[in-house]
Amino acid sequence: MSFLRFIRGFANTQKNKIEILKFADKDGAYRRLPSQFRNAISREPNAEFPPDLNRYHLYVSFACPWAHRALPVSVVHWHMDDNGWRFPTKEELSGLKNGDISVGTAEPNYGFERLKELYFKANPEYNGRFTVPVLWDKQKETIVSNESAEIIRMLNSEFNDLLPADYAQVDLYPENLRSRIDEINDLVYDNINNGVYKTGFATSQEVYEKEVKNVFAHLDKVEQIFKTNQDKNHNDKFLTGTTLTEADVRLFTTIVRFDPVYVQHFKCNIGMIRHQYPYINDWLRLLYWKIPAFKDSTNFEHIKKHYTKSHKAINPHGITPVGPIPDIVVLGAGGVGKSSVTVQFVQGVYVESYDPTIEDSYRKSIEVDGRACDLEILDTAGVAQFTAMRELYIKSGKGFLLVYSVTDENSLTELLALREQVLRIKDSENVPMVLIGNKSDLDDDRVLSIDDGIKVSQQWGSVPFYETSAMYKTNVDEAFIDVVRQIMLKEAQISAEKKQQKELQKQQALEGDKGAAVNGAGIDSESVLKRNRQSTASKKSKSHSKCCTIV
Ligand SMILES: Nc1nc2c(ncn2[C@@H]2O[C@H](COP(=O)(O)OP(=O)(O)OP(=O)(O)O)[C@@H](O)[C@H]2O)c(=O)[nH]1
Numbered sequence: 001m002s003f004l005r006f007i008r009g010f011a012n013t014q015k016n017k018i019e020i021l022k023f024a025d026k027d028g029a030y031r032r033l034p035s036q037f038r039n040a041i042s043r044e045p046n047a048e049f050p051p052d053l054n055r056y057h058l059y060v061s062f063a064c065p066w067a068h069r070a071l072p073v074s075v076v077h078w079h080m081d082d083n084g085w086r087f088p089t090k091e092e093l094s095g096l097k098n099g100d101i102s103v104g105t106a107e108p109n110y111g112f113e114r115l116k117e118l119y120f121k122a123n124p125e126y127n128g129r130f131t132v133p134v135l136w137d138k139q140k141e142t143i144v145s146n147e148s149a150e151i152i153r154m155l156n157s158e159f160n161d162l163l164p165a166d167y168a169q170v171d172l173y174p175e176n177l178r179s180r181i182d183e184i185n186d187l188v189y190d191n192i193n194n195g196v197y198k199t200g201f202a203t204s205q206e207v208y209e210k211e212v213k214n215v216f217a218h219l220d221k222v223e224q225i226f227k228t229n230q231d232k233n234h235n236d237k238f239l240t241g242t243t244l245t246e247a248d249v250r251l252f253t254t255i256v257r258f259d260p261v262y263v264q265h266f267k268c269n270i271g272m273i274r275h276q277y278p279y280i281n282d283w284l285r286l287l288y289w290k291i292p293a294f295k296d297s298t299n300f301e302h303i304k305k306h307y308t309k310s311h312k313a314i315n316p317h318g319i320t321p322v323g324p325i326p327d328i329v330v331l332g333a334g335g336v337g338k339s340s341v342t343v344q345f346v347q348g349v350y351v352e353s354y355d356p357t358i359e360d361s362y363r364k365s366i367e368v369d370g371r372a373c374d375l376e377i378l379d380t381a382g383v384a385q386f387t388a389m390r391e392l393y394i395k396s397g398k399g400f401l402l403v404y405s406v407t408d409e410n411s412l413t414e415l416l417a418l419r420e421q422v423l424r425i426k427d428s429e430n431v432p433m434v435l436i437g438n439k440s441d442l443d444d445d446r447v448l449s450i451d452d453g454i455k456v457s458q459q460w461g462s463v464p465f466y467e468t469s470a471m472y473k474t475n476v477d478e479a480f481i482d483v484v485r486q487i488m489l490k491e492a493q494i495s496a497e498k499k500q501q502k503e504l505q506k507q508q509a510l511e512g513d514k515g516a517a518v519n520g521a522g523i524d525s526e527s528v529l530k531r532n533r534q535s536t537a538s539k540k541s542k543s544h545s546k547c548c549t550i551v
Helices: 003-015 116-122 148-157 175-193 195-200 205-232 246-265 278-290 292-296 300-310 338-347 384-396 409-426 450-459 476-514 525-542
Strands: 056-060 134-137 142-145 328-332 360-368 371-379 399-405 433-438 465-467
Touching: 116 134, 116 142, 142 148, 148 246, 175 195, 175 205, 175 246, 195 205, 195 246, 205 278, 246 278, 246 300, 278 292, 328 338, 328 384, 328 409, 328 476, 338 360, 338 371, 338 399, 338 433, 338 476, 360 476, 371 476, 384 409, 399 409, 399 476, 409 433, 409 450, 433 450, 433 476, 450 465, 465 476
Parallel strands: 328 371, 328 399, 399 433, 433 465
Antiparallel strands: 056 134, 134 142, 360 371
8 A cells, every 4th residue: 555545545534534433413313334344254266355374363342342242363452532443552561461451452463553544554545434343354454344243254154164173163153043043133233232322322312212212122022032932941041042142142242231331321221131131131141151252252341441431422521430339348259158148138048059240239128226228239259350340349338248258268368358458448447347257057168167257357356257158048137237237337427527527617616706715625626526426326326217328
């Protein structure tokens, strides 16, 4: 490509400038433009793009649900600005360990800084959007396709002759299921995959309301598909039955982003997957936890940051929300029983099977000391991959359940660092907290005694300690109620202190006015605060107020 052609192409695109961050048309509706590169890799003789090892390169974003359908090879940075997707800068990449792609990867073929440079290399006159995925032909130096639905099909079938048999036999678009897959894809594409965008990018109330209702009407339909399948046969967990297909892949990329992003960022907030759609939620967890490719290609950090920090029209200050704001945060190593304890407290059932948590929030209304409390409880992930989110939860949480398992010594050791983290983030030694030694029913496997727990509780300044069994619901309610009481007490103290400070200021102002200094015999703020605490505590114990708003 000559420099002149490049300049001409660039000038052309400036003339018909596409505003990358402006989405809706004049009538307030968002219309997705068709992808422009629509060639195909094909095993047919004399195909323009024959399958070949090492000839093609795939550019994707962890954030983009369209790129997420295909296998990542080069990953752009999560941030998109007026010039579209970019690759991470040298500074962003420096200091990262080999194989760490948390900020994306450098552009390996030309050292480009921007994805759009690939588009102009393929066609200097290109005037469309610069989207991912991009399937690049290194030999012809052009884009084969930037249409995710077509790329996924090419990858599914056209390289089979070159792949080891166990990979080649994976077929996401099997002949006997094609019509059902196409039918589901039609329903999901326009109404769910693209439906969330049409909702989020709408610029009129009327269009927004129409689109958001449409998204949820179709989630209801998908929920029904799963339910009907499983009513027929318990093992029919996928959209078309017992087989994982392309239809599942295409739905997954939207559903995994739904609760963390689309609910608030695209205002798809009629409901959440985890609360309103039990069948879809089970399917999501099955894919994420049991089929490594789904988890390995999902990066929640890229997903959350991309949307919230790239769409200026929707979120001008680029603030990434923390929420939902939990009151009680359940922390601890993987597999100690955090979910089991939480579900036992909230729903009164015991979860037998181990299904590692991504992050689940629960609501429960209880009465503590005659006061009604609405609790938001966050069951966090013990798995290291999600610990980056922990800081955020700790910041917003009011009380903490620190859980270890009496069958696992390391899980107690891990809590020491977790408690330090809580105190550091809260910048206080006075944080509502309980220590829980779970699985107390497993006498034969126990490696930690009650005394081990008591010792740690004493080292922590007599933090209340409970040995629990989620299985038998032993001490579960007691532990939660204890932390709620501590939260209530702390809130009462804080509001009393505030009130007292105000009174002090008033009094000082008054005395200042009088011009009289009260030396020594006057008010000692510490003793006043102490007195006040005592009186608040005694008032509180008499109080039978019907509502304590913890949220
Ligand atoms: N015997 C017994 N087993 C338990 C108890 N609590 C949890 N389990 C089992 O321990 C396993 C892990 O429990 P989870 O509640 O999923 O553990 P978690 O801490 O939430 O795990 P992550 O999601 O990985 O952080 C499951 O198989 C549970 O059935 C208990 O009190 N007694």
